[in-house]
Amino acid sequence: MANSLRLGIAxxxxxxxxxxxxxxxxxxxxxxxxxxxxxxxxVCDLDRDLDRGVDLSTYDWFGDALELAKSDKIDVFIEMxxxxxxxxxxxxxAALSSGKHVITANKALLAKHGNELAQxxxxxxxxxxxxxxxxGGIPIIKTMREGxxxxxxxxxxxxxxxxxxxxxxxxxxxxxxxxxVLKEAQEAGYAEADPTFDIGGxxxxxxxxxxxxxxxxxxxxxxxxYLEGIENIKIEDIEAADELGYRIKLLGVTQITDTGIExxxxxxxxxxxxxxxxxxGVTNCVAVDGDFVNKIMLVGPGxxxxxxxxxxxxxxxxxxxxxxxxxxxxxxxELKPYQRAKMRRHxxxxxxxLQVKDHPGAIASVAARMAEQGISLQSIxxxxxxxxxxxxxxxxxxxHETTESAVxxxxxxxxxxxxxxxxxxxxxxxxx
Amino acid sequence: MANSLRLGIAxxxxxxxxxxxxxxxxxxxxxxxxxxxxxxxxVCDLDRDLDRGVDLSTYDWFGDALELAKSDKIDVFIEMxxxxxxxxxxxxxAALSSGKHVITANKALLAKHGNELAQxxxxxxxxxxxxxxxxGGIPIIKTMREGxxxxxxxxxxxxxxxxxxxxxxxxxxxxxxxxxVLKEAQEAGYAEADPTFDIGGxxxxxxxxxxxxxxxxxxxxxxxxYLEGIENIKIEDIEAADELGYRIKLLGVTQITDTGIExxxxxxxxxxxxxxxxxxGVTNCVAVDGDFVNKIMLVGPGxxxxxxxxxxxxxxxxxxxxxxxxxxxxxxxELKPYQRAKMRRHxxxxxxxLQVKDHPGAIASVAARMAEQGISLQSIxxxxxxxxxxxxxxxxxxxHETTESAVxxxxxxxxxxxxxxxxxxxxxxxxx
Numbered sequence: 001m002a003n004s005l006r007l008g009i010a011x012x013x014x015x016x017x018x019x020x021x022x023x024x025x026x027x028x029x030x031x032x033x034x035x036x037x038x039x040x041x042x043v044c045d046l047d048r049d050l051d052r053g054v055d056l057s058t059y060d061w062f063g064d065a066l067e068l069a070k071s072d073k074i075d076v077f078i079e080m081x082x083x084x085x086x087x088x089x090x091x092x093x094a095a096l097s098s099g100k101h102v103i104t105a106n107k108a109l110l111a112k113h114g115n116e117l118a119q120x121x122x123x124x125x126x127x128x129x130x131x132x133x134x135x136g137g138i139p140i141i142k143t144m145r146e147g148x149x150x151x152x153x154x155x156x157x158x159x160x161x162x163x164x165x166x167x168x169x170x171x172x173x174x175x176x177x178x179x180x181v182l183k184e185a186q187e188a189g190y191a192e193a194d195p196t197f198d199i200g201g202x203x204x205x206x207x208x209x210x211x212x213x214x215x216x217x218x219x220x221x222x223x224x225x226y227l228e229g230i231e232n233i234k235i236e237d238i239e240a241a242d243e244l245g246y247r248i249k250l251l252g253v254t255q256i257t258d259t260g261i262e263x264x265x266x267x268x269x270x271x272x273x274x275x276x277x278x279x280x281g282v283t284n285c286v287a288v289d290g291d292f293v294n295k296i297m298l299v300g301p302g303x304x305x306x307x308x309x310x311x312x313x314x315x316x317x318x319x320x321x322x323x324x325x326x327x328x329x330x331x332x333x334e335l336k337p338y339q340r341a342k343m344r345r346h347x348x349x350x351x352x353x354l355q356v357k358d359h360p361g362a363i364a365s366v367a368a369r370m371a372e373q374g375i376s377l378q379s380i381x382x383x384x385x386x387x388x389x390x391x392x393x394x395x396x397x398x399x400h401e402t403t404e405s406a407v408x409x410x411x412x413x414x415x416x417x418x419x420x421x422x423x424x425x426x427x428x429x430x431x432x
Numbered sequence: 433m434a435n436s437l438r439l440g441i442a443x444x445x446x447x448x449x450x451x452x453x454x455x456x457x458x459x460x461x462x463x464x465x466x467x468x469x470x471x472x473x474x475v476c477d478l479d480r481d482l483d484r485g486v487d488l489s490t491y492d493w494f495g496d497a498l499e500l501a502k503s504d505k506i507d508v509f510i511e512m513x514x515x516x517x518x519x520x521x522x523x524x525x526a527a528l529s530s531g532k533h534v535i536t537a538n539k540a541l542l543a544k545h546g547n548e549l550a551q552x553x554x555x556x557x558x559x560x561x562x563x564x565x566x567x568g569g570i571p572i573i574k575t576m577r578e579g580x581x582x583x584x585x586x587x588x589x590x591x592x593x594x595x596x597x598x599x600x601x602x603x604x605x606x607x608x609x610x611x612x613v614l615k616e617a618q619e620a621g622y623a624e625a626d627p628t629f630d631i632g633g634x635x636x637x638x639x640x641x642x643x644x645x646x647x648x649x650x651x652x653x654x655x656x657x658y659l660e661g662i663e664n665i666k667i668e669d670i671e672a673a674d675e676l677g678y679r680i681k682l683l684g685v686t687q688i689t690d691t692g693i694e695x696x697x698x699x700x701x702x703x704x705x706x707x708x709x710x711x712x713g714v715t716n717c718v719a720v721d722g723d724f725v726n727k728i729m730l731v732g733p734g735x736x737x738x739x740x741x742x743x744x745x746x747x748x749x750x751x752x753x754x755x756x757x758x759x760x761x762x763x764x765x766e767l768k769p770y771q772r773a774k775m776r777r778h779x780x781x782x783x784x785x786l787q788v789k790d791h792p793g794a795i796a797s798v799a800a801r802m803a804e805q806g807i808s809l810q811s812i813x814x815x816x817x818x819x820x821x822x823x824x825x826x827x828x829x830x831x832h833e834t835t836e837s838a839v840x841x842x843x844x845x846x847x848x849x850x851x852x853x854x855x856x857x858x859x860x861x862x863x864x
Contacts, residue, residue, distance in 0.1 A: 139728070151745075275708075278706055310580065310582045
């Protein structure tokens with residue numbers, strides 16, 4: 001048996017404890033399968049006395065993550081603390097600088113400091129692995145860093161936030177309003193007390209930023225992501241989508257366009273009767289379009305202690321087997337600067353819901369304003385008047401492929417004509 | 433730049449040519465990403481003059497695969513000929529024995545000779561990679577050999593034959609009979625002139641045998657697979673399934689049971705409104721249940737030149753990066769003998785369609801025969817009489833979880849009571 005691989009875990013929350021549990025349950029098997037003794041050597045957290053439901057008595061205890069990161073007792077530093085800066089950043093930097101491999105599930109950290117940390121790992125010839133940072137138990141990092149290299153990737157998209165997908169699924173299945181479902185989700189523990197980070201799309205954006213770099217060889221550019229959350233999705237939209245053959249999902253999408261890379265997170269219409277439309281509840285998925293593989297999609301749990309620990313162990317195994325890759329696939333020094341495509345140049349179909357004022361010629365005028373911008377309509381649905389205001393008629397339009405700027409211009413004109421009220425909804429349709 | 437990796441391809445059919453195309457299009461990128469010059473050195477086929485749509489003039493030409501396999505000019509032998517024996521087997525053996533890495537998409541070869549070939553590869557410390565052999569462009573081999581090692585796998589299942597899924601999807605979407613759709617599929621090139629190998633489930637079984645070994649550390653045991661094809665699926669079954677909330681798919685399933693491993697290929701009911709139910713047409717998918725990850729599912733193209741070449745290149749990249757793993761994950765010498773679970777011990781729900789004779793007490797008697805075996809019914813649907821024979825009433829039963837032997841015994845008794853004709857259909861329901 002070759003030499004052992006000594007692990008240290010910093011952060012003993014649910015996920016850190018999950019990693020301890022896998023190592024305790026499957027340690028022998030992992031050793032057989034990698035020909036290395038994979039040994040949890042040290043753990044680190046503030047409160048030593050808390051009962052975490054696992055026996056930690058055989059591991060060295062550290063109260064300071066930075067000290068663990070620098071310790072000679074470990075070969076791999078597993079960062080399970082979270083946070084985009086502070087001790088997480090400092091300890092990861094310290095571990096890499098002292099020649100230790102690092103494994104982290106911390107997308108916020110990598111979205112902010114990924115370029116520098118990748119460089120640091122390469123400088124010290126160690127791994128910086130982060131399978132668990134994107135879509136939990138789904139092996140998307142391995143797939144993109146190893147499995148799809150025979151392809152030029154053209155687009156990556158997916159459902160990468162369980163809270164949003166849980167809320168949208170519940171709204172659709174039970175016909176409940178966003179606020180009602182959000183409250184329910186908070187009570188069930190599927191949404192945070194302050195849900196902004198999830199429902200505003202920020203969490204999805206962190207993950208998307210990493211996938212963009214892997215897919216296109218560009219520097220991680222989290223700040224450049226176009227962002228819309230799900231907070232304005234109305235039950236009317238869910239129902240209209242259903243009637244028109246769509247489901248609404250919060251997607252993160254990154255794709256190559258003529259003018260640069262489009263990174264966007266927003267509610268998106270996807271056709272019913274597709275696998276992605278049936279990715280329900282807290283489940284995640286990521287799809288990759290490549291020139292040879294065409295399209296693959298990976299579906300699985302995007303969070304939770306078990307799935308996250310499974311992903312962390314995949315990273316451990318790679319290190320045990322001596323697999324050492326540039327963290328972002330492309331060497332950090334060769335990552336291209338990120339070139340952002342203008343969102344107004346985005347091309348696609350659009351769903352538009354307007355509250356049109358009930359007077360003669362209003363709908364004709366709306367249609368004319370669309371035509372003026374060269375937008376052709378695939379369908380237009382108007383049924384009676386609004387339940388709350390009889391002077392308004394809800395109208396739903398589905399456009400053929402057009403540009404974001406054309407749609408925005410048409411909507412501005414419709415508004416300034418005075419034919420619609422302020423409650424206009426616009427949701428992009430993704431071609432799968 | 434480190435030394436080059438020299439490839440030789442034996443077999444220049446669609447798939448072999450696909451591999452040439454990836455190398456021509458993405459060779460430079462692959463070199464950048466692996467720090468190795470990945471160089472196609474030699475190709476091999478019988479007919480040198482055939483126009484294959486790619487420029488092959490710069491490669492050494494071999495007419496004999498065995499000669500290429502033994503040649504000093506290559507480091508990696510890519511077997512794209514097919515066939516479970518003959519020249520494919522001989523040349524793969526020769527390549528491994530002479531210290532060359534082997535990549536193959538040949539599931540028939542591996543299902544039959546996988547144990548010995550894995551041993552041979554390990555003896556010579558070379559790779560035997562076969563990502564393309566199972567589910568085409570889907571990275572399921574990498575996922576099982578690397579990505580899920582932190583788990584005990586309990587079950588693997590999937591749609592692994594595009595022809596069958598195309599036929600079942602068409603039947604469902606267009607309400608056409610099996611024979612009609614098969615003929616259409618043959619004309620469209622989605623089914624072979626002799627379709628037995630696909631529709632009888634043999635192709636799925638080849639792939640399943642490999643997944644079983646990877647999942648459970650057992651010797652490849654293709655001969656031990658329980659096999660039922662889709663040839664007896666009637667449009668009545670598709671329609672009844674739809675009404676009851678199911679889709680019918682040909683699944684390959686391998687799972688651990690108390691009495692051994694159940695490997696089975698058969699038409700299966702899966703609930704509608706799940707991602708797997710929406711895996712349509714020639715698309716494949718594979719799902720893996722593990723104790724920590726819970727479940728992941730990979731979806732993508734199961735065949736075709738591009739996706740297959742993408743998978744082959746993933747294998748090439750792993751070799752270029754120096755990743756050397758036991759082909760079947762567990763070392764060949766440590767693979768456990770396969771222990772087959774009795775199919776009669778299989779537990780699950782069942783769909784049963786009977787043609788019950790239209791006389792008093794017939795249905796009561798059928799129900800009593802089920803109850804006698806301890807089978808409890810979830811639903812029973814009977815509507816009018818058969819369109820072709822007014823003395824027969826089609827009855828559809830859905831059972832709660834029970835055993836295969838109970839169902840078979842009940843059906844025997846119903847038959848010997850004379851209450852049903854010979855056209856009894858039984859389809860297993862898979863819990864997802």
